Amino acid sequence: xxxxxxxxxxxxxxxxxxxxxxxxxxxxxxxxxxxxxxxxxxxxxxxxxxxxxxxxxxxxxxxxxxxxxxxxxxxxxxxxxxxxxxxxxxxxxxxxxxxxxxxxxxxxxxxxxxxxxxxxxxxxxxxxxxxxxxxxxxxxxxxxxxxxxxxxxxxxxxxxxxxxxxxxxxxxxxxxxxxxxxxxxx
Numbered sequence: 001x002x003x004x005x006x007x008x009x010x011x012x013x014x015x016x017x018x019x020x021x022x023x024x025x026x027x028x029x030x031x032x033x034x035x036x037x038x039x040x041x042x043x044x045x046x047x048x049x050x051x052x053x054x055x056x057x058x059x060x061x062x063x064x065x066x067x068x069x070x071x072x073x074x075x076x077x078x079x080x081x082x083x084x085x086x087x088x089x090x091x092x093x094x095x096x097x098x099x100x101x102x103x104x105x106x107x108x109x110x111x112x113x114x115x116x117x118x119x120x121x122x123x124x125x126x127x128x129x130x131x132x133x134x135x136x137x138x139x140x141x142x143x144x145x146x147x148x149x150x151x152x153x154x155x156x157x158x159x160x161x162x163x164x165x166x167x168x169x170x171x172x173x174x175x176x177x178x179x180x181x182x183x184x185x186x
Contacts (some may be wrong), residue, residue, distance in 0.1 A: 027038040038138050041117035044149050045096035045134045049119060050140050051134075053090050055083055060177075061102060065148030068179045082154055085175040089127030093119045101138065113139040114150075121157075129157040151178035 044063050051059040057079045061069065068075060079133075101115035116135040133153045139145040150163055157172035 036067060039136065039149065040098075040149055041134050041136045041149075042096045044136060045119055045132060046116045048132060048134055048152055049090060049093055049096075049122070052076050052083060052086060057083075060152070063149045063152060066145040066149075067143070067149065067185050070145075071125075072179045075177070075179075076175075082152065082175055084155075084176050086124060086130060087128040088124030091125050093122040095119070096134075106140075106143075108142075110143060111139065111141040114136060131157060151176060151185055153178075168182045 047059055047063055050056075057076050059081045061076060064075065072078075095179065096116045096117040096119045099115060101113060105112045107114050115134065115138050116133055118131055118133040120131050121129060122132055125135075131154075133155075134149055135147050135151045135153075137146050154175045155175050156175075159170055162169060
């Protein structure tokens with residue numbers, strides 16, 4: 001039986017680290033045919049959380065897909081509105097978690113792969129509790145300008161109380177930064 005030496009352990013560890021690092025780089029930032037760079041939803045959520053703390057509209061604007069950046073003239077106002085919606089400064093949040101994503105056709109039969117991430121508990125210095133979800137498009141057949149962040153949803157957990165008389169949650173329990181699409185957008 002051959003002995004497992006320190007040198008063998010070092011080589012094995014180096015190989016494992018190289019493989020894992022390479023996989024994460026490819027997974028987090030694959031480039032599309034058009035040159036658009038996909039942003040992982042966990043990374044995007046971290047950018048959004050930091051930008052909220054810094055009141056940095058531009059950092060959030062830049063991670064939205066090119067289509068929304070070019071076609072939503074109110075995008076920056078919606079981002080500013082999100083800053084105003086959150087009561088206080090973020091003092092703590094859970095590490096964002098990623099959903100497994102979905103794959104399916106759009107209205108024209110083009111293949112679309114989506115993914116999102118959520119920071120389940122975001123606390124502010126005003127004792128307000130939120131969750132923040134960032135949705136992305138990872139792949140979009142024939143529409144590469146749709147790759148990137150497509151929406152941000154901020155849920156006020158303190159207001160998320162189901163009202164049976166109205167059949168839903170209060171309107172002010174959720175704030176969305178998203179593009180209001182028309183039929184022509186599809």
